[in-house]
Amino acid sequence: METTWFIIVTVMLAMYVVLDGFDFGVGIVYPFVARTETERQTVRTSLGPVWNANEVWLIAAGAVLFFAYPKAYAAGFSGFYLALILVLWLLIFRGLALELRGQVNHVLWKQAWDMAFSTSSALLAIVFGTALGNLIRGVPLNEDGYFFVPFWTDFQPGSAPGILDWFTVLLGLTSAVVLAFHGANYLVTKTEGALYQRAVSAAWVLGWVSAGCTALTVMAVPMVQPNLSLNFTRHPVVYLAPAIGIIALGYSLYFRLCRRDLSAFLASCAFIFLMLSSVMFGMHPYILVSTTDLMFSLTVYNAATNSYGLSVGIVWFVVGALLILACQIYLYSRFPGKTQSDDAH
């Protein structure tokens, strides 16, 4: 049961990164691919109806983490205090930028929210990548199960690390590049004309840079967290997950060449989903690894709520998951195909 909820949290977080990830990616490439006011309009309208539904995956995943592993939620959220409050502020700006830009017809108003949109999207992509790096590297949990990390210490992933060190910064940059690639893939499916052409070029270049960054990350992980491969050694068949993930990245580039736009986007979805799931598989049963003493780590067992809570949760979660599925399918099916740039409403 503890592991079932670990899988649920993993899937929800991975869904968040896949879905809100393309929102961030679109934000990152926005100033480069959309040059006229009409094009900017199209880009933002492509996100307009869906970004909020994508964002709630984060809130729901956070709430499920709180429910299933209250101890890990308490330790993690208080330990990453500064980074999480920063995320909150950035999410506020990202949301406002998408909601408010069209409310006033003045060129400076629009420019201000365009900048807020791109900057907050880029920073969020970096921060979430850095967060993943922190989870992989571990945090200085003490014997009471709490920790606090400052933004930086000596930029080394040692026993007293900061949120930023060379490894987590590498993951932050990889995340920004990969999500920009993903967002460009999304835009390609939604746009036409010159905007489409620029999105295609962006996706092509960013795809290769993503491949390079992913290769660097895959090499860096064993140096920082050798234990991540233990589960894979135990169950070698799971090596298929990251392998298929990398192949999906390759296919995404291949589909780009033969102009199969939707397939290219779905392939980058699969790439992100599989790479994140692989990391979480390697982490299990650890949720937060202690760099102080492995004994102090929080696992799915010592951080979980009681067994009644976990099992009654499964009952409502099954119902809820069907509801989520229905909502998401309904939403995306209502806004299919290329975005109309003239849908004033």
Added chain:
Amino acid sequence: MTSALLYDRLQFAFTATFHYLFPQLTMGLAFLLFYLRSRVLLTGDAHTEEVADFWTKIFALNFGFGVVTGIPLEFQFGTNWARFSNYAGGVIGQTLAMEGIFAFFLESTFLGLLLYRKRFSQPVQWFATLMLFLGTWLSGYFILATNAWMQHPVAYKVADDGRVFVTSLRGLLTNPWLFWQFAHNMTATVVTASCVVAAVGAFYLLSGQYLSHAKTFLRIGVVAGAIASGLMIFPTGHGNADQVFTHQPIKGAAFEGLFTTERGAGLYLIGQPNLETMTIDNPIEIPGALSFLVYNDLYAKVKGLDAFFRDEWPDNLPLLYYAYHVMAGLGTIFALLFGLALLSLWRGWLFNMKWLLWWLMLCALFPYIATSAGWMTAELGRQPWLVYGLLRTSDDTSPLVHSGNALFTLIGFVGLYLFLALLFILLVSNIIRQGPTSLDPPTMNGPHGTSY
């Protein structure tokens, strides 16, 4: 109080109060919009559709501000109140996760649809409004279930390590405390929405614009407001007060400023609690009224604060006393004002009564004050406990988040939210200025106008 605890409390109080300025209008307006869209669907009336579209624009803007300010609350349970999350997560994690799964996806999906509603037929718009109504009220239900458990813990057991866990989900979701709290709170959202709708109507009528819309706004606002503000006092307000005096007499005594146990206790309408002398200064009192309200007996004995240990008293007694009196006083004024407006509407006088229209217009702000004061009453009244009778607030902060960090983020939130408040006022007055007849405001008349 250590400074970290003070900053943690201020930050939560500030961000929660600020956040709730938006959802109260969202929830009340969702109810009124559902009524409007149903009427459009049944009658196909173009005027009602314009009215619904106008309020949908304000609804969407307001919803957006509610979304961005709501996320910090869930995060703060972990960031600032880690020991509380660890201690009580086994109970409140259930309701918070259920809110995420059941309410958030409904809300965000159908908000997306409603923003681009011009692409969809009336039945789809009606359906989206219905789902938003359900989603937002469900959200309110789960949050209130969480709060009701903190006010009146049920269906839990304490484990060997001292943490609490839920023993019955049904018990948690049907907490007896929740019934009156939900009824009172949700009725209050309808009061807020009615006041806002009526106030905009009064503004248009007084300034001689959009007269037919203005009258519709006033009719809807006054009828809904009269019913809701009546229900606020009886039975929902009375039901809440009853359960406070039954289960938490100390909290009731603090609301009323009743320092000493008395037979035939009076009700203070006004006056200032004096903690030196343990009396109310400058009191205006209705003799015997408190005994009568609580026990239906003018001479019944009501327990005062002196019946309890000092360390169990709510820690900011005067503020709690004022919050309660502001809430109850404004609630009474709303019921009188809306009662009078309803009478005038029925007799056909309202649209010519300038002074009453002025009152209705100015009244837009006061439900926000009343609601905030009501929540301060509930939450300050729960102190010094975070979970009533189980867990003290002072034991619950994050152990390693020191005061420097907490103050840093508190200052950040205050600055950011002041900016948000300015933006909201600017944009909502923009929508009101553009009026209900232009479906797309002038700024968006071009072929590439954008979201709401």
